[in-house]
Amino acid sequence: MTQATPMTPATNSIRRFVLEMRGFSDAEKNMLASTFRLTGRREMSYVEPTEGESRTDIYLINADNPEALNELLKRDIGAPNAHSPAVVIGRVPVETPWPFVAKPIHWMRLFENLDGEMQRALRERSARNSANENWDGATLRRSSDQKNTLSQYVIEKPARETVLVVDDSATVRAFMRIKLSPFQFDVDFAETGEQAVEKAIAKAAADKPYNCIFLDIMMPGIDGYEVCKQIKSNSNTKQSAVVMLTSKSSIIDKLRANWSGCDAFLSKPVGEDDLLATIAKFLPSARESRKD
The missing domain is CATH 3.40.50.2300 (Response regulator)
Structure with missing residues (x-):
């Protein structure tokens, strides 16, 4: 099945993506999550995984945590890839395949980097599905994603x-x-x-x-x-x-x-x-x- 090409949602809708944070303390996650709620008011929204939600659309990696940085560079299953990318933040710039945003965080810069990586990932997913209609999603993405078109990401905008x-x-x-x-x-x-x-x-x-x-x-x-x-x-x-x-x-x-x-x-x-x-x-x- 060929998935729809990434598109701009209707004006009364937004696209919702699951963002997984790695290498952050609980306090840091709470601070990040509170500000990420603002993205629920943008055309591209980023939310934490809910209980039982296996899909990760994009990762946020704390480069100040050596373990999280090592996991990022292993490229194992469950690590960021072209279809589920990452953005890295930290106090000191590091060499990775992914965009780096310096701390203290400039929120608009972070949002723009997430948007850019997610748009590229959507194009990669569309190209992947077009090239291999029988791909089952088991290696890089959950198989249920293959059965759903891009509309699964589209949700209604909150009231102004x-x-x-x-x-x-x-x-x-x-x-x-x-x-x-x-x-x-x-x-x-x-x-x-x-x-x-x-x-x-x-x-x-x-x-x-x-x-x-x-x-x-x-x-x-x-x-x-x-x-x-x-x-x-x-x-x-x-x-x-x-x-x-x-x-x-x-x-x-x-x-x-x-x-x-x-x-x-x-x-x-x-x-x-x-x-x-x-x-x-x-x-x-x-x-x-x-x-x-």
Whole structure:
């Protein structure tokens, strides 16, 4: 059977791939997995294997772990190959057949490398199936993959969620829109504290509370501390995560932010990687996993 040629999914769908992490501690895996949840909002999504799931589409290898690096280079069954490739991350560059991403991780660079390797793998799988229609999948991939077309990877996109960016700086607002839009977030804006409270209440009244509110501390009108207090003291808006944005990063500033009820604190200028890692914590899937 000839498998379909890799294709771009419909606009309301994404492609889901199983990513296996090797050579990481449990704490590292949890940190990586939380940020990988963001890929569930992209056209190519990467998820950890679930119980009983034997297929691995792509591997993430920790080059700082000698055992994981040795396994990568053995090329045994179950190791990365042209049909199930790998991306390697580490503090010191290493020579492997696979792309290397340096630590500390730049998330967008990592996502782009995973996408590139996975697209090449899909082309290899299509070519393999075209060349050998009787291949049973036993050596490199589970045989059930041979019986399924590419549609097995296509899943429905999650519902779009809305975040609110509260900052009187047009530069900050533009930065946040550019960095959040690729992950299918609708981004609203407010320039004052009063506007922020009004928008948060209106959104909650429409039964569509903000998933996350990025809140500058120093603004015209009421400051961010007071805005956060009002949002967190309102039963309709308190479920929205509040992330403080400020150029003030002293212990006193962080304590005041915590006392106001904020969920996280980011220093300006906000780094892209810190932004993505922070918002990943407040996706619905992340919140549900913390309840379990």
